[in-house]
Amino acid sequence: MAYRDLVTRPVLAWSAVAVAARLPVAMAPLALVFLVRERPGGYTLGAVLAAAYVLGEIVAAPVLGIRMNAERARPHLAVGLAVGALAFAGLGLGPTGAGHPALLGVLAFVAGAGPGAAPGGMRALLTAMVPEKSVTQALSMESVLTFGIWAAAPALATGLALGIGPGVPLLLAGGLMAASVAGLWALPAGWQAADDADGHGEPMRRVLVRAWPVYVTGAASLTLLALAELILPALLEQRGIGIGWAGPLLAGFSIGSAVGAFVYGLRGSWPGPLPVQSLVLILGVSTGVVLVAVLPWAGAIALALVLAGLLQAPAMLTRNLALRQILPPNALAAGYSVMYAAVGAGYAASGSLAGGLLKVVPPSTAILWGVALTLLLTAIGAAGEWRRVRADAPWVPADAEPAAPVGAESRDRARTD
Numbered sequence: 001m002a003y004r005d006l007v008t009r010p011v012l013a014w015s016a017v018a019v020a021a022r023l024p025v026a027m028a029p030l031a032l033v034f035l036v037r038e039r040p041g042g043y044t045l046g047a048v049l050a051a052a053y054v055l056g057e058i059v060a061a062p063v064l065g066i067r068m069n070a071e072r073a074r075p076h077l078a079v080g081l082a083v084g085a086l087a088f089a090g091l092g093l094g095p096t097g098a099g100h101p102a103l104l105g106v107l108a109f110v111a112g113a114g115p116g117a118a119p120g121g122m123r124a125l126l127t128a129m130v131p132e133k134s135v136t137q138a139l140s141m142e143s144v145l146t147f148g149i150w151a152a153a154p155a156l157a158t159g160l161a162l163g164i165g166p167g168v169p170l171l172l173a174g175g176l177m178a179a180s181v182a183g184l185w186a187l188p189a190g191w192q193a194a195d196d197a198d199g200h201g202e203p204m205r206r207v208l209v210r211a212w213p214v215y216v217t218g219a220a221s222l223t224l225l226a227l228a229e230l231i232l233p234a235l236l237e238q239r240g241i242g243i244g245w246a247g248p249l250l251a252g253f254s255i256g257s258a259v260g261a262f263v264y265g266l267r268g269s270w271p272g273p274l275p276v277q278s279l280v281l282i283l284g285v286s287t288g289v290v291l292v293a294v295l296p297w298a299g300a301i302a303l304a305l306v307l308a309g310l311l312q313a314p315a316m317l318t319r320n321l322a323l324r325q326i327l328p329p330n331a332l333a334a335g336y337s338v339m340y341a342a343v344g345a346g347y348a349a350s351g352s353l354a355g356g357l358l359k360v361v362p363p364s365t366a367i368l369w370g371v372a373l374t375l376l377l378t379a380i381g382a383a384g385e386w387r388r389v390r391a392d393a394p395w396v397p398a399d400a401e402p403a404a405p406v407g408a409e410s411r412d413r414a415r416t417d
Helices: 009-036 042-067 070-093 101-113 118-129 132-163 168-186 204-209 212-239 243-265 274-294 298-326 329-357 363-391 408-416
Strands: none
Touching (some): 009 042, 009 070, 009 101, 009 132, 042 070, 042 101, 042 118, 042 329, 070 101, 070 329, 118 329, 132 168, 132 243, 204 329, 212 243, 212 274, 212 298, 212 329, 212 363, 274 298, 274 363, 298 329, 329 363
């Protein structure tokens, strides 16, 4: 199935809803910083609010994902996105972030927690809307869309905050998230789960725990992204390169990632099992980040970042595809949500490690230590994944039919069958 075959009304509707739901997520950390930056100690408070927002996502994503009903996912998604929309509106409607820091922190946490399961639920819905043979292309398209959103969000948040008002980005985020709630009714209500959807009678949590190596390697791949984003400005100063190059260099990384996701989706499958593909790709990204740490020229750093980006998105795609092999349909949204939390934790852990190391070692050395953490997580995840592959076959429903979207018509058809 070519990418052009994804250009259908249901997939286009899903894309519109996804943009409305995810652009607020991408804008939120920077928007929270701009909201309070004019207060005394504003940048410190902004960082705390951004951390509270991310913590809300990490805590709530697996909890809410586990509770999601596959065939009736729409109400769950709608409530979560509506809560997020209200929290964003509450943050933006205040007098330029003049509320009590504790109240702002609670609102930021709720804004992250409310829609925490939405990314996982939306991904599960997308993969159920297309034929099984087209899942790779659908996930690649989603990755390209996501990188586009994250590339545009900082500029949009900055322009609105400085050009109109500090609360405007958060008000826009609330409006977009509310629009995504309405857009859910243009999509199927859920996706059809197999009769034995919890995996041979196993509790959902046990089913999800079986996929722990995939979560670990997913977190490992995002530690590299944290290194690229958070230490690059300090590294440029160490190399005597203008710090203004940080933006264009990171844009090159994002563009490379979007291209890598697109190229990966051009083929329905690639040589080798998914664990091997993931290991090779993460090692390739690690090599690119090491080159960033040791090369002294801006052009060479730019090339290394672009090459690392080309492999970064496919590395994450192999993790999402691996979850589809391991988990039954009813557990996919929860699995994607746990992955969302795991990669967020990996990003935060790498960023914290790098920040601490920068106090005692040069930026280039901090990057190398971060890569060592990535390789350690990758080794742990790879060992666990190969042990699982040898000991247990992927869960496959008895009829081996792909999951199908469940709307009114498909639900009625399932009952009559």
